[in-house]
Amino acid sequence: MSERQPTTAKINSDLLGPVNKPGRGWYATVTVSGLVVLAAAGALAYQFSRGLGVWGINRPVFWALDITNFVFWIGISHAGTLISAILRVTGAEWRRPVTRCAEAITVFALMIGALFPIIHLGRPQLFYWLVPYPNERGLWPNFRSPLAWDFFAINTYLLGSIIYLYLPLIPDLALLRDKSRGLWRRFYGALSLGWKGTQLQWDRLERAVRVMAVVIIPVAVSVHTIVSWDFAMTIRPMWHSTMFGPYFVAGAIFSGIAALIIAMAVIRRVFHLEDYLQPIHFNNLGLLLLTMSLIWFYFTFGEYLTTWYGNLPDEMAVFDSKVSGVYSPFFWGTVICCFAVPAPLLAIKRFRTIKGTVIASMLVVVGMWFERFLIIVPTLARPRFTFNWGTYSPTWVEIMLTAGTFAYFVLLYSIFTRLFPIIAIWEYKEGLAVAREPSTSSSSVSSPLTEST
Amino acid sequence: MKRREFIILSGIGATSASLLSACGHPEEKLIPALIPDDEYVPGIDYWKASTCGMCSAGCGIIVRTREHKANKIEGNPLHPVNRGALCARGQAGLEVLYNPDRIKGPMKRIGERGEGKWEEITWDEAIKTLAEKLREIKLQGDASGIVFATLSSRGVIGIAIDFLSSALDAKFWTTRESSSRELARGYPLSYGRAATPIFDISNATYLLSFGARFLETWHSPVMYSLAFGEFRRSRGKARGKFVQVEPRMSMTGANADEWLPAAVGSEGLIALAIAQVIIREKLIKDATSLKFPIEPLDEYAPEQTATLTGIAAETIVRVAREFAASERPLAIGPGAGSSQELGEMDDVAIHFLNTLSGNINKSGGVLLPASDRFDAFDALPPAEVRGTGWWSINELSIRINNSKPAGLPALLVHQVNPVLVAPRSVEWIEGLPFIASFSSFMDETTQLADLIMPDHTDLERWDLHSMLMAGSTAAVSLVQPVVAPQHNTMQTADVLLAVCRDLEFKEADSEAYQSAEAMVKYAAQRLKSPDHSSDAEGEPLKSFLEAGVCVRDAPRKGFSFEFQPFDFSALLSQTEATNDSYPLTLLCYEHASLGSGDAANLPALQELPDPLTSVVWGSWVEINPKTAASLGVNDGDLVEVATEHGSVRAPAVLYPPIRPEVIAMPYGQGHTSYGRYANGRGPNVFVLNPFGMPGESVRARVTKVGGKAELIRFGTELQERMEKRR
Amino acid sequence: MTEEAKEKKPQWAMVIDLDRCTGCEACVVACRVENNIPTVGPEEAAKGRSINWIRVERYFEGEYPDVKVKFMPVLCQHCEEAPCEPVCPVYATYRTDEGLNAQVYNRCVGTRYCANNCPYTVRFFNFFDPVWDAPLDKALNPEVSVRTRGVMEKCTFCIQRIRKGQEKAKDEDREVRDGDVVPACVQTCQTKAMYFGNIADPESEVSRLSKSNRATRLLEELGTKPRVIYLNKGD
Numbered sequence A: 001m002s003e004r005q006p007t008t009a010k011i012n013s014d015l016l017g018p019v020n021k022p023g024r025g026w027y028a029t030v031t032v033s034g035l036v037v038l039a040a041a042g043a044l045a046y047q048f049s050r051g052l053g054v055w056g057i058n059r060p061v062f063w064a065l066d067i068t069n070f071v072f073w074i075g076i077s078h079a080g081t082l083i084s085a086i087l088r089v090t091g092a093e094w095r096r097p098v099t100r101c102a103e104a105i106t107v108f109a110l111m112i113g114a115l116f117p118i119i120h121l122g123r124p125q126l127f128y129w130l131v132p133y134p135n136e137r138g139l140w141p142n143f144r145s146p147l148a149w150d151f152f153a154i155n156t157y158l159l160g161s162i163i164y165l166y167l168p169l170i171p172d173l174a175l176l177r178d179k180s181r182g183l184w185r186r187f188y189g190a191l192s193l194g195w196k197g198t199q200l201q202w203d204r205l206e207r208a209v210r211v212m213a214v215v216i217i218p219v220a221v222s223v224h225t226i227v228s229w230d231f232a233m234t235i236r237p238m239w240h241s242t243m244f245g246p247y248f249v250a251g252a253i254f255s256g257i258a259a260l261i262i263a264m265a266v267i268r269r270v271f272h273l274e275d276y277l278q279p280i281h282f283n284n285l286g287l288l289l290l291t292m293s294l295i296w297f298y299f300t301f302g303e304y305l306t307t308w309y310g311n312l313p314d315e316m317a318v319f320d321s322k323v324s325g326v327y328s329p330f331f332w333g334t335v336i337c338c339f340a341v342p343a344p345l346l347a348i349k350r351f352r353t354i355k356g357t358v359i360a361s362m363l364v365v366v367g368m369w370f371e372r373f374l375i376i377v378p379t380l381a382r383p384r385f386t387f388n389w390g391t392y393s394p395t396w397v398e399i400m401l402t403a404g405t406f407a408y409f410v411l412l413y414s415i416f417t418r419l420f421p422i423i424a425i426w427e428y429k430e431g432l433a434v435a436r437e438p439s440t441s442s443s444s445v446s447s448p449l450t451e452s453t
Numbered sequence B: 001m002k003r004r005e006f007i008i009l010s011g012i013g014a015t016s017a018s019l020l021s022a023c024g025h026p027e028e029k030l031i032p033a034l035i036p037d038d039e040y041v042p043g044i045d046y047w048k049a050s051t052c053g054m055c056s057a058g059c060g061i062i063v064r065t066r067e068h069k070a071n072k073i074e075g076n077p078l079h080p081v082n083r084g085a086l087c088a089r090g091q092a093g094l095e096v097l098y099n100p101d102r103i104k105g106p107m108k109r110i111g112e113r114g115e116g117k118w119e120e121i122t123w124d125e126a127i128k129t130l131a132e133k134l135r136e137i138k139l140q141g142d143a144s145g146i147v148f149a150t151l152s153s154r155g156v157i158g159i160a161i162d163f164l165s166s167a168l169d170a171k172f173w174t175t176r177e178s179s180s181r182e183l184a185r186g187y188p189l190s191y192g193r194a195a196t197p198i199f200d201i202s203n204a205t206y207l208l209s210f211g212a213r214f215l216e217t218w219h220s221p222v223m224y225s226l227a228f229g230e231f232r233r234s235r236g237k238a239r240g241k242f243v244q245v246e247p248r249m250s251m252t253g254a255n256a257d258e259w260l261p262a263a264v265g266s267e268g269l270i271a272l273a274i275a276q277v278i279i280r281e282k283l284i285k286d287a288t289s290l291k292f293p294i295e296p297l298d299e300y301a302p303e304q305t306a307t308l309t310g311i312a313a314e315t316i317v318r319v320a321r322e323f324a325a326s327e328r329p330l331a332i333g334p335g336a337g338s339s340q341e342l343g344e345m346d347d348v349a350i351h352f353l354n355t356l357s358g359n360i361n362k363s364g365g366v367l368l369p370a371s372d373r374f375d376a377f378d379a380l381p382p383a384e385v386r387g388t389g390w391w392s393i394n395e396l397s398i399r400i401n402n403s404k405p406a407g408l409p410a411l412l413v414h415q416v417n418p419v420l421v422a423p424r425s426v427e428w429i430e431g432l433p434f435i436a437s438f439s440s441f442m443d444e445t446t447q448l449a450d451l452i453m454p455d456h457t458d459l460e461r462w463d464l465h466s467m468l469m470a471g472s473t474a475a476v477s478l479v480q481p482v483v484a485p486q487h488n489t490m491q492t493a494d495v496l497l498a499v500c501r502d503l504e505f506k507e508a509d510s511e512a513y514q515s516a517e518a519m520v521k522y523a524a525q526r527l528k529s530p531d532h533s534s535d536a537e538g539e540p541l542k543s544f545l546e547a548g549v550c551v552r553d554a555p556r557k558g559f560s561f562e563f564q565p566f567d568f569s570a571l572l573s574q575t576e577a578t579n580d581s582y583p584l585t586l587l588c589y590e591h592a593s594l595g596s597g598d599a600a601n602l603p604a605l606q607e608l609p610d611p612l613t614s615v616v617w618g619s620w621v622e623i624n625p626k627t628a629a630s631l632g633v634n635d636g637d638l639v640e641v642a643t644e645h646g647s648v649r650a651p652a653v654l655y656p657p658i659r660p661e662v663i664a665m666p667y668g669q670g671h672t673s674y675g676r677y678a679n680g681r682g683p684n685v686f687v688l689n690p691f692g693m694p695g696e697s698v699r700a701r702v703t704k705v706g707g708k709a710e711l712i713r714f715g716t717e718l719q720e721r722m723e724k725r726r
Numbered sequence C: 001m002t003e004e005a006k007e008k009k010p011q012w013a014m015v016i017d018l019d020r021c022t023g024c025e026a027c028v029v030a031c032r033v034e035n036n037i038p039t040v041g042p043e044e045a046a047k048g049r050s051i052n053w054i055r056v057e058r059y060f061e062g063e064y065p066d067v068k069v070k071f072m073p074v075l076c077q078h079c080e081e082a083p084c085e086p087v088c089p090v091y092a093t094y095r096t097d098e099g100l101n102a103q104v105y106n107r108c109v110g111t112r113y114c115a116n117n118c119p120y121t122v123r124f125f126n127f128f129d130p131v132w133d134a135p136l137d138k139a140l141n142p143e144v145s146v147r148t149r150g151v152m153e154k155c156t157f158c159i160q161r162i163r164k165g166q167e168k169a170k171d172e173d174r175e176v177r178d179g180d181v182v183p184a185c186v187q188t189c190q191t192k193a194m195y196f197g198n199i200a201d202p203e204s205e206v207s208r209l210s211k212s213n214r215a216t217r218l219l220e221e222l223g224t225k226p227r228v229i230y231l232n233k234g235d
């Protein structure tokens, strides 16, 4: 890690800085994103009052930006928990300043993604009909429907990732409690669940975090697999694919890492955390991103090659529309954004800088959004009987809602950084302790840092 | 009752039911807990029989009513014309009755003419005003200059117009329907009688149609569609072969086994070429039955005329052999092309094929009516009335425009819209001192009226349709109100009779002529009896009102007709009117559902995709893809179509089955004043050929213009396919 | 009807003879007026939102002058193995014991998933509330519910007419006979190209025709087992 060894006090003040004194940039960010969110809420209210017709969806393109955003944000959510859990489980030491940042992304991205299955309903007021509970209608949801699976998968994941974010937050909450006064003290006090930093508490926390890390990985994998099954379970050309599960999961992790890199770069800059989020983190995440880019390309190539080689007319109609037809700008744009530019950029060490990885990540995020769009719309626009082929273009409402998701994400994230340290203070300190005491193997971090509280 | 019990049960024990059925398909048991449509206990329907008024074919309908509201029209299964079926237009009939843009009551103009300011008046006042006006005209001695424009010269309106002209002691200028049926001038020359023959398509084995859109417009689309179904498939009969000759493939042509894209106006030559092959190859089945000398027709041999017709000689020879070899061949026509200058000759040439194959009055052939004329209203007591002269709206307009008669005193307009369909009539209509409209809708002509006296719609009025059927029968089809009048309207015949009474025309006082209803009932009571004597018990009337149709023997007339050989040579010397500034030929045709525009105010038909282009809510120009490419026109581009008469703009549709030198446009749109569904939905195509008859072609030019074209299509295959081809 | 068929619930099916069908679309309008299908107007139609429970697909084949046209009426195929059914999360679309693919409007929450998984593209969504400018609403069929915004709809095989036919047979104390139930599209068909009846009854017209050597089903290879049988052109 870093050469200098910062003092505990400096760590505390650096990392609690955003919480205590957010600064002007923070207020600006919250204001701007808040306004966009308000505008999007207005668009949503308009949609609810007029009906789904204010969207650009039609027959046969019944899903478009709604599900694009859904899949995209659920994908982004994989940043988080999955990456941090994998890094934790594998004991990657460099993870320490990254995990919270990632876990927070997960929770917010999921919250946003999970909105869409509700707001995209024709009758959103009845969304609870998808919830299994004994009711006067005498009906359970249809467990054969992937949408019902989504309900469980997303809720499980959301719950899991909230817990997973929350558990490692407890010691830091206690720290905040001790450093704050008045209402804030009560707020953090309540959240820290009476954390005293006893050995027993540390033991339990460590164990719980480790268990959650192991549990959350299959949950995360299953979530995006199930999301992919929304498509793969149908009999639509270029949806009905056995490899959609891993393809979606890989894409999700891919876009998740990219989102994480961007978030880290922003935090580093805005909160002056250059000492904590160092080039090494970007380098390592950049390597991960490169790996995922290659995997993504492999899947995409495999998916399209088999379609092309199989040459089934129904599939080829969709294939053609993507590769050479109306959607080809998006398709080739996606290939450029997700592979052609980021892969070389990240492969060449000289470019794997903070700037380089951030550029690559931005391209990947954009590319992956369009990739989701491309999975959904072309297939729907090319039904089997050509008489029913259709087109799609979004309305301002859908564009506003899409912008709103990004703004909402920024807003939630900003508020989070205002309330909680975005870098896990105790984990960071623990990391320093581990570094100081090389004999202690990373897998058996059992000696807690008690001095902080 | 079982189902309902189950609902209650499952309502109580919903959760346990779902637990019990956890395996298998639980939804089957659970769904009935909600009340879906299939649980609805039907109420009681009342069906009323009447006749469809959406075109002149006269299909029988039965209308389902509940709580004094009509909610569905169906074909009358007892009716000999349509045997229960209806076309798309007929199905949409309730949208006329309940149209939100109907005129709700009589009105008189208070603003400037055409300004659209009206004042509601009472019917008494309206009738008084009209009678006053007509009396004034009569006193000035101008009554014979009155133009009475109407759709039909038959039925109660025809009688009422005769009464009115007698009351005014004048011979009006009157219009009548100009349908292809009436326009087919070749029938009398081919078959020796004025009444339209019935073509026994169902029993034919080979059908050669010269541009007749018999499945969509033409004489009677439902009747011939039914026949076509049987022609295609019926038990114990081989599948018939159908060949259509026309420059632009119509929906009818699309159903043909073979399409011969003959040059515009070459139908007669094709028919003669086929005849020539039959004669030269001695394929006439029963040459002895032909009572006229058979000429070799060598100058019409397919080899000679191929360049004129655009159809290869081998094709003609093959078709001729197939036609002659087939068991029951039938040639039908003409299409609209016959209203061209030499149309009559074309018609005779087409029907000469039937004469040659000896299929007249044979199964699968041409069935000639037993009489020239049949009218159930002949049973009405004789009245002293005078007749009027009848022209088609275009003929009338041409006459008036040409002769420019000074001081036409008034226009009375009923069920026609000359401003739309004969645009040049505006020239004389606008200057008229008095215009009264009987229209149910504020159409472009009514917009100019001084007095509006809205008519009942078809489902509110009384009338009889008399028709000659095959097999020397005749049918009388009843038009009767199926619901009470929806607005303060009055049947135009009744208005005219009231005006006659006001003018002290004594014939209108007699019992039988009191009203349309009285006329209908009087005649209906005497339907069955040849001597028109009343049926004492009145039973026939009751059952007629219930059944809506009565089939009886047709009056018979002895005909002696010998086909006369005809000199067709003019067909050969036809010179194509080439014109460099108008390199293309424009064909206009009746929109399959919107017709000439009368149905453009019905949303169900506006949103019904055109069968071939799939266009909804608008108009278009059909262009062969090759021609379009040479003009730099893409599918959906806005183009301007210009003829020497005028120009319009519409989106281009690349249409594969049309001759490259031909373009086509449907009528049907072009309204500026016909209610919310019709207005502004595309150009008025009539301006391109303002003196035309249906199907009269005109030279045209197409240029691509900038601007956004509104081309809305339901299905997209055509467009995508074009994209791919390029 | 055979004894065996009598015991079972009827299994409704339709046969469409493509050799007879002329593409006239009378069936399309008949279905609209019978089933209270709203027109959506030009703006919405331009967005691809017009509703036709039955449509006539038209295909051009070949190039001038050898152009052939194919017309094919397509409605809900009432698939025995309907792909639209399992994906519905709320059982708003399901199989009835008479072999219909039923749609419960009140139950539908409007995910549109079913429409995406219908290989025949015969499901239609109410993007807005339907409008009938008064007094056009007077012509609404009282036996068919008007669908609200946000729900899916499609051909029901004229369930209200099936029920009516069955009620009538019951009133007359007899079995439902072939021809008792006639959906609106079949009723009006100008060429009598459509047939409707109980395919479980081996003596019904649809059963007889379904055994024709011209009989096919659309996209049979998908295994949806449609209940609409098409008779091909030709001999």
Ligand SMILES: Nc1nc2c(c(=O)[nH]1)N[C@H]1C(S)=C(S)[C@@H](COP(=O)(O)OP(=O)(O)OC[C@H]3O[C@@H](n4cnc5c(=O)[nH]c(N)nc54)[C@H](O)[C@@H]3O)O[C@H]1N2
Pocket: B055, B056, B087, B089, B178, B179, B180, B181, B211, B212, B213, B216, B217, B218, B219, B221, B246, B247, B248, B250, B264, B265, B266, B267, B335, B336, B337, B338, B340, B586, B587, B588, B589, B590, B591, B592, B593, B594, B595, B596, B664, B694, B695, B696, B697, B698
């Ligand atoms: N559904 C429906 N049925 C109707 C009507 C309706 O509006 N709708 N209207 C009724 C009435 S009033 C009438 S008049 C009849 C009209 O019915 P038709 O007599 O069938 O006339 P159009 O429908 O105009 O068809 C004209 C046909 O002739 C072709 N054509 C046009 N110009 C020429 C030409 O110069 N030469 C040749 N050879 N062909 C040409 C066109 O391409 C088209 O195929 O239909 C009646 N029936």
Ligand SMILES: Nc1nc2c(c(=O)[nH]1)N[C@H]1C(S)=C(S)[C@@H](COP(=O)(O)OP(=O)(O)OC[C@H]3O[C@@H](n4cnc5c(=O)[nH]c(N)nc54)[C@H](O)[C@@H]3O)O[C@H]1N2
Pocket: B151, B177, B178, B179, B180, B393, B394, B414, B415, B416, B417, B418, B420, B421, B422, B438, B439, B440, B441, B442, B443, B444, B455, B456, B457, B458, B492, B588, B595, B596, B597, B598, B599, B686, B689, B690, B691, B692, B693, B694, B695, B696
């Ligand atoms: N150039 C050219 N000119 C043509 C033709 C052509 O092919 N080319 N075709 C000719 C032919 S075949 C025809 S049939 C005519 C068509 O000519 P029209 O019959 O004049 O045309 P429509 O548009 O059918 O007009 C019918 C009018 O009747 C009114 N109406 C509707 N329902 C009712 C009702 O219930 N009662 C009353 N009283 N009125 C009602 C409506 O206001 C409507 O405007 O055009 C002719 N003109």
Ligand code: SF4
Pocket: B052, B053, B054, B055, B056, B057, B058, B059, B082, B086, B087, B088, B089, B090, B091, B220, B221, B222
């Ligand atoms: S052909 Fe159609 S519009 Fe004409 S009378 Fe028959 S049903 Fe009515």
Ligand code: SF4
Pocket: C075, C076, C077, C078, C079, C082, C083, C084, C085, C101, C117, C118, C119, C120, C121, C122, C123, C154, C224
């Ligand atoms: S045709 Fe489509 S909507 Fe109808 S049952 Fe089959 S899958 Fe379902």
Ligand code: SF4
Pocket: C087, C088, C089, C090, C091, C092, C093, C107, C108, C109, C110, C111, C112, C113, C114, C115, C151, C152
């Ligand atoms: S749109 Fe309605 S019927 Fe279709 S899947 Fe969704 S809830 Fe079920």
Ligand code: SF4
Pocket: C030, C031, C032, C034, C035, C053, C054, C075, C154, C155, C156, C157, C158, C159, C183, C184, C185, C186
């Ligand atoms: S069966 Fe009934 S609901 Fe289905 S398409 Fe025909 S008319 Fe419409």
Ligand code: SF4
Pocket: C020, C021, C022, C023, C024, C025, C026, C027, C028, C056, C073, C188, C189, C190, C191, C192, C193, C194
């Ligand atoms: S009504 Fe009959 S002939 Fe006309 S399109 Fe429909 S199925 Fe075909």
Ligand SMILES: [Mo]
Pocket: B177, B178, B179, B180, B694
């Ligand atoms: Mo006409």
